[in-house]
Amino acid sequence: MRKEIINLLKKENKLSSKALSEIKNLEIDDFANTIKEIGKKETKYIKALEISKNLTNNHIGKDIYIYKEVSSTNTVAKFLSQHGVESGSVVISERQTDAKGRSGKAWASPLGGVWLSFILYPEVDHSKLPMITLAAGVAVAKALEKIGVENPEIKWPNDIMINGKKVCGILTEAVAKFNTIENIIVGIGIDANLNVSDFPEELQEGTTTLKEYFGKNIDENLLIKILLEELEKIKDLFNDREYESILKEWRKRSYTIGKIVEVRKPFNSYYDAYVIGIGKEGALVVEKIDGTLEKVISGECIIKN
Template identity: 65%
Template sequence: MQNEIIKLLKKEEKLSEETIAELSNIEISDFSDSVKELGKNETAYIKREEILKDLNTTYIGKDMYIFNEVMSTNTIAKFLSMNGVGNGAVVISEKQTKARGRSGKNWESPLGGVWLSIILNPNVTHSKIPLITLATGVAVENTLKRIGIQNAEIKWPNDILINDKKVCGILTEAITSFNTIESVIIGVGIDANITLKDFPEELKEKMTTLNKETGEKIDENLLIKTFLEEFEKISKQFMNEEYENILKEWRKHSYTIGKIVEVHEPFSKPYDGYVLGISRDGSLVVEKIDGTLEKVISGECVIKN
């Protein structure tokens, strides 16, 4: 985290070389005000006033930090959450140079997409974190529906697909202290107006964009505003422990249920199975070839042709 904060401040000429050389004697938290100040500056494409205009939320997005370029919005959000920025704050960047996904995968997030992270203080146990990811997927699906895309589906645990191709990814990270969750960072990346040439060669056949699916340029500011409204709706359900309502919506739009998949779990050999459904804790219920049932708590499912 420290390196990313230093690079951000150096790029924006908020740190001199002399100061950087002395950082070993300085707490990185001392620069939190500078990072907050940068996040309040005007940016070229993502416009704070357009997002906030008529924004129908009570707490999500009321505190907002927008950057021209960061390595990862999740890292900035984690840093800010550890330095006085509270529940519902949103970090947005027009570009990310080292975005993170599941299993530590990195990639660049170019102009034309929606790259944001939300800080939540949900006061829940670790076991509920997977449900936050599922709830965010429902929020994205509802957002796309509002802009005219009716066929988006949610792939367990953290992807949104259109016509079998990925258009959005979600990364949820918890900040803990002595086994207590202090805050949760929900990162969301939506491929809005990116062209296929912007994707790595190995991903081009697996990805799509909202622009490609609709045939129209997407208003990123309106997309962000719509998502923040939908996220607050689903987050209130989560806070009120209306988990079954969230799971019901997730099941309704699931891409994974009913599919033959190859399951990849940490520290285990991959195995094939048929996805029967999802349990109350957000785990995937899979029937293996030998007829036994498995609950997949974390990992990845590769859809078999």
């Protein structure tokens, strides 16, 4: 995190041409207020005023920090979460240079996408934390529906699909101290006003964008506003322990249920299975070839043709 924050300060000319040895001795926490101030400066494409206009949320998006370029909005959100920002604060960047998806996979984030993270201080049982990713997926799908996308689907656990291709990924990370979860960072990346050719060649297959879906650019600020509204609604359901309501909405949009998948688990363990459904704690329920049932809590499911 330290390296990323220093790079952000350099890009914004908040550090003079100090020698590397001097930079190493900097107390990065001393720059927390500067990082906040940078996030309140006007940016070219993403506009806080347009997002906040008529936004009635009481929690998510009440405080918004927008940057021209960061390594990762999740990284900046983690840093800010440790320096006094409120739960529900949102970090947005017009571009990310070193974003990651699940399992450390590269996530291309060029100019034109919607790249944001928000901070939560959830007061729930830790067993329910995997539900946060599913809930965020429902919010993204509903937001896409509201701007005119027909039948966006959710691929367990964290991808949003349009016509069988990925348009959005979600990365949920816990910030822990002494084995206690202090807060949760939820990162959302939506391929909005981009062409598939804007991505590295190795990431193009199986990817789509909203621009390609609609045949034109969409209003990114409006999409962010709608997304924050849907996140607020799903957050209220989560806080009220309405987990079954969230799962019902997830199941309606599931891209994974009813398909044959290859389940890839940690330590290179994998097997084929049929996806039956999703359990109340957010685990995928699959039937293995031998007929036994298993709950998949972590790992990856590759849809088989």
